[in-house]
Amino acid sequence: MRPIRLFFERFSEQYFPDCFKEYAELLTWDSYWHTILDSSNPPFWKWFVGGRLNACYNCVDRHLATRHNEAALIWVPEPEGETTQAITYQELYQQVNEFAAVLREFCGVETGDRVTFHLPMVPQLPVAMLACARLGAIHSEVFGGFSGAACGDRAADATSHVLVTMDGYYRNGQLVDHKAKADEAVATAHERGHEIDKVLVWRRHPGSYGSQSPMVEGRDFFVDELLAEQRGKVVDPVSMPAEAPLFLMYTSGTTARPKGCQHSTGGYLAYVAGTSKYYQDIHPDDTYWCCADIGWITGHSYIVYGPLALGTTSVMYEGAPAYPDPGRVWRIAERLGVSIFHTAPTTIRMLRKLGPDEPGKYHYRFKHMTTVGEPIEPEVWRWYYETAGKREAAIVDTWWQTENGGFLGSTLPALQPMKPGSCGPGVLGIYPVIYDEDGNTVEAGSGQAGNICIRNPWPGIFQTIWGQPERFVETYYQKYCRDPESKDWHDWPYFAGDGAVQAADGYFRILGRVDDVINVAGHRLGTKELESASLTVEEIAEAAAVPVVDELRGRAVEMYVSLKPGLKPSKDIEDRVAQAIDREIGKIARPKNVWVVTDMPKTRSGKIMRRVIASISNFGDVGDVSTLANPEIVDDIRHHIQSDK
Numbered sequence: 001m002r003p004i005r006l007f008f009e010r011f012s013e014q015y016f017p018d019c020f021k022e023y024a025e026l027l028t029w030d031s032y033w034h035t036i037l038d039s040s041n042p043p044f045w046k047w048f049v050g051g052r053l054n055a056c057y058n059c060v061d062r063h064l065a066t067r068h069n070e071a072a073l074i075w076v077p078e079p080e081g082e083t084t085q086a087i088t089y090q091e092l093y094q095q096v097n098e099f100a101a102v103l104r105e106f107c108g109v110e111t112g113d114r115v116t117f118h119l120p121m122v123p124q125l126p127v128a129m130l131a132c133a134r135l136g137a138i139h140s141e142v143f144g145g146f147s148g149a150a151c152g153d154r155a156a157d158a159t160s161h162v163l164v165t166m167d168g169y170y171r172n173g174q175l176v177d178h179k180a181k182a183d184e185a186v187a188t189a190h191e192r193g194h195e196i197d198k199v200l201v202w203r204r205h206p207g208s209y210g211s212q213s214p215m216v217e218g219r220d221f222f223v224d225e226l227l228a229e230q231r232g233k234v235v236d237p238v239s240m241p242a243e244a245p246l247f248l249m250y251t252s253g254t255t256a257r258p259k260g261c262q263h264s265t266g267g268y269l270a271y272v273a274g275t276s277k278y279y280q281d282i283h284p285d286d287t288y289w290c291c292a293d294i295g296w297i298t299g300h301s302y303i304v305y306g307p308l309a310l311g312t313t314s315v316m317y318e319g320a321p322a323y324p325d326p327g328r329v330w331r332i333a334e335r336l337g338v339s340i341f342h343t344a345p346t347t348i349r350m351l352r353k354l355g356p357d358e359p360g361k362y363h364y365r366f367k368h369m370t371t372v373g374e375p376i377e378p379e380v381w382r383w384y385y386e387t388a389g390k391r392e393a394a395i396v397d398t399w400w401q402t403e404n405g406g407f408l409g410s411t412l413p414a415l416q417p418m419k420p421g422s423c424g425p426g427v428l429g430i431y432p433v434i435y436d437e438d439g440n441t442v443e444a445g446s447g448q449a450g451n452i453c454i455r456n457p458w459p460g461i462f463q464t465i466w467g468q469p470e471r472f473v474e475t476y477y478q479k480y481c482r483d484p485e486s487k488d489w490h491d492w493p494y495f496a497g498d499g500a501v502q503a504a505d506g507y508f509r510i511l512g513r514v515d516d517v518i519n520v521a522g523h524r525l526g527t528k529e530l531e532s533a534s535l536t537v538e539e540i541a542e543a544a545a546v547p548v549v550d551e552l553r554g555r556a557v558e559m560y561v562s563l564k565p566g567l568k569p570s571k572d573i574e575d576r577v578a579q580a581i582d583r584e585i586g587k588i589a590r591p592k593n594v595w596v597v598t599d600m601p602k603t604r605s606g607k608i609m610r611r612v613i614a615s616i617s618n619f620g621d622v623g624d625v626s627t628l629a630n631p632e633i634v635d636d637i638r639h640h641i642q643s644d645k
């Protein structure tokens, strides 16, 4: 074994970018790269140039020699009466090959094509992802909880002709009708001028169809029937350049059009394998459970690609964490002997609230726990450590984003001290910095907040926004670029969009988004998307979405809307705004309140000041409003919401 210290020192700045060879060497390459980092066209970085590999081969085939009979995935259905399924590497290999054959032979999917999925937490989702990866096709999973319209929008943006979905799935004891959303997705895509030709429908209970939505002749097909024709088929993994896109993951930004973050094959896979190894500390005899959704980047990187690249056993759970009671999660942990547990503060808050003493009733032992997705309150952190982790597990608080592929800020488990409420320093090979608005460095220990940026490129960073390269440069690099002509990566720091403070010990505390994004229970919702959805209600003239503090979800959405002239506020209008948001985005975005107000606070240039509304909503006080064009509206809104609360 190499001495640990020496190994980690290889990631000090003087060895950049060669340090990332350590991660790439965790993979099996068809041909090695000649250039680790090509930074000649900033900020379009290229990693492991010249190298070729297949992501599916790395996550499945190469483990067959030593682990074919070990579980790759353990799937826990929500109904406790249904049996847990273990899928061995050998079986995963079979399933992935057969589904790849369906995609290629039946749907005509070719290397480079995009395939959209709208799948819940079922093993068919990783199977579909790996099948695309095998073909070199680009998958784009839309979170199952999002609406059909949101899915159709994303499929149109990615110009996917194939949509993979499921008839239904269990959530909180209900068999949710999911296929109906596919019909809506096809219709929305059509409105955008794009046609989805084929809808592949997995059945939650093969042989019996659990949806009310009729199958459309010539468009909708049951996957189990298609698979029967491909039984035993083997599809050779396509050797892809390291720089070929592996998948798109849509996230919200400051405009209504979502951003398809494009991730690479070689750089991404190397980065998630490396960070899974060193920050999740996964060993072959561990049972690792990331209790999150694969429709979120966390699930792509740390349920599917990272753990499977390392050949580990990854647990997936279909349903709600507190169903049928708040002991469920701990019962699963006990039953499966989970040793590494990974989840989000929103889940931790809920489990703490509903069942503060439940963990003590179950005999599991975690050696390691992770939190991701939002700042975790120190109180909640302590419960996670003391009660859920029984004071035995090392905790890592991992800060990163959809755009980043993998962790950016975290402590090394058991090697660097934990600090509740802080994510720690930059991870191996990541050099964060805090800049003020003018690009001056804010010194550690100054107590001053600023914008957290990353000074260097890294292999997991996304390649571009699908179809919007200008927006990519503008959103993430323009703000602090020192010279747009420069070919030197030092001049192109990455702007993360989060506020942060750095303590004297170098640890960062993340304060939250500085852009127009509201993080609800770990889901990024664009204020523009919420406002556009509200404006589909005919009576609405203007809308503003603001975050409010919410005990369980961290943040929730409140909508402020004003009506077209001459119209009167009503409960019905409020309800229809909430329904419009459900329909266009999904239930997760449903506002806590809809307030009908007479006008919005605006700047002299007419911009709605969401910050002012958020202050009224959260604190009742707004500070200086002298730059508003209509300062009197502040009191109006305050009276209105106070009399109603």
Ligand code: 6R9
Residues within 6 Å of the ligand: 251, 296, 297, 298, 371, 372, 373, 374, 375, 376, 397, 398, 399, 400, 401, 402, 403, 423, 496, 497, 498, 510, 511, 512, 513, 519, 522, 523, 524
């Ligand atoms: C992985 C993921 C990204 C935004 C990010 C930040 C917030 C994530 C955090 C955290 C504090 C942490 N965030 N992890 N804030 N501490 N450990 O969450 O991706 O869905 O794109 O969200 O989430 O605000 O900018 P994504």
